[in-house]
Amino acid sequence: MTAPPPPRRLSRDELPHETLALARALIGKTLVHDLPEGRLSVRIVETEAYPVGDAAGHAFIGQTRRNATLFRDFGHAYVYLGYGVSWLLNVSSETHGVGAGVLIRAGEPIEGVDEMIRRRGRARLVELTSGPGKLAMAMGVDKRLDGADFFAGGPLWLGEAVRPRGEIGVSVRIGITKDADRPLRFYERANPFVSGPRKLNR
DNA sequence: AGTGCGATTGACT
DNA sequence: GTCAATCGCACTA
Numbered sequence: 001m002t003a004p005p006p007p008r009r010l011s012r013d014e015l016p017h018e019t020l021a022l023a024r025a026l027i028g029k030t031l032v033h034d035l036p037e038g039r040l041s042v043r044i045v046e047t048e049a050y051p052v053g054d055a056a057g058h059a060f061i062g063q064t065r066r067n068a069t070l071f072r073d074f075g076h077a078y079v080y081l082g083y084g085v086s087w088l089l090n091v092s093s094e095t096h097g098v099g100a101g102v103l104i105r106a107g108e109p110i111e112g113v114d115e116m117i118r119r120r121g122r123a124r125l126v127e128l129t130s131g132p133g134k135l136a137m138a139m140g141v142d143k144r145l146d147g148a149d150f151f152a153g154g155p156l157w158l159g160e161a162v163r164p165r166g167e168i169g170v171s172v173r174i175g176i177t178k179d180a181d182r183p184l185r186f187y188e189r190a191n192p193f194v195s196g197p198r199k200l201n202r
Numbered sequence: 203a204g205t206g207c208g209a210t211t212g213a214c215t
Numbered sequence: 216g217t218c219a220a221t222c223g224c225a226c227t228a
Contacts, residue, residue, distance in 0.1 A: 048209070056209070066224060083210050084222030090209085103209055133210050175209055 007032065007041070007159030012151040015158070017074040019093040023049035023102045023186050026091070026158075028165030031107060033139045034155040037115050040139050042107025042129050043162060046187040046194045048173045050090070052100045055178040059099025069147050070099045077156060079136070079146040086133025087142045091150065091158075105132045105174075105185075107139075108193040110162065131195040166190065171200045 007030040015029075016022050024047075032041040050057035050070075058067040058080070069078040070092055078090040078101050090101040107129040109116055116128045116138040129135040136142070141156070148156050169189040172181060174196050187194045187201060194201050 050209075058209080061225080064225075080209090081221095081223060083208055083220085085212095085220070086210050088209060105209085131210070173209070177208090 006039075007162055009153075010151070010158045010160060012075050015075075017094060019049045019051040019100045019102060020184070022074075022091065022093050023047040023184070024168060026102060026104065027168055027186055027188055028161040028163075030110065030159035030162055031104060031139065032111075032157050032159050033141065034157075035115075035140055038112050040112035040115060041110045041159070042135065042139065043110055044104055044107050045191045046104075046106035046185070046196075048103040048105055048186070049093075049184040050101050050103065051184070052094065052098055054100075054182070054184075056173065056176040056180070057100065059101075063099060067099065070101045071097055072147070075150045077141075077145050077148040077150060079141060079143055081143065082133060087136040088132045089136050089139070089141050089145075103132060104135060106130050106187070106193050106195045107135050108191065109138070126192055130193045134195075169201060171196075174200070 026044050026047050029044050059070045063071050069076050072092050073096040076092040082088045090103045093100045120128050120138050128138045150158050167189045169187050170183045171185045173185045
């Protein structure tokens with residue numbers, strides 16, 4: 001077995017800072033977490049945008065201690081606990097003082113699959129990272145990484161695409177009640193690691 | 203101090 | 216398909 005070539009780290013200006021463009025651009029890119037146990041990486045296949053002024057976004061109520069990372073400049077990890085159960089990972093977008101971000105909802109396991117299986121307590125590949133809480137758990141992402149900079153040489157980073165991406169689908173976002181009709185969810189069509197009901201994924 | 207509510211998941215009918 | 220678990224946070228008083 002030959003290990004796949006490591007992806008190159010992306011720099012801050014190789015991705016759009018604007019929220020919707022970022023959500024689209026992240027599809028196909030690599031999310032990496034380097035740990036003592038080894039490298040965990042996924043190919044990002046699903047995202048959701050939470051732009052400025054979006055009533056569904058955590059930043060809508062203004063800056064609080066919980067959502068402070070969303071107001072940092074582009075490229076910081078906003079990690080919060082959803083439903084008291086799951087950690088969810090976002091990338092802060094726009095510029096300092098502007099509360100917006102992109103939720104990373106699903107990925108396709110690339111490296112560290114055995115470790116992901118251990119962390120998830122599930123052996124089936126499709127159950128490892130096909131949802132935002134699952135992805136964070138498999139990738140070893142929790143509150144400790146809130147505020148981490150994706151582009152400062154740290155253990156959590158974004159890499160170039162490891163292969164061309166397929167056609168991108170767009171749908172409404174999953175699990176929200178406010179601003180629920182906006183087409184702000186992006187995913188790679190026909191990718192088995194995308195979350196959500198199949199009818200949303202066409 | 204008490205209340206209500208999720209950017210979810212997994213178990214179960 | 217339905218539904219409970221679980222808890223940090225924002226808000227009210």
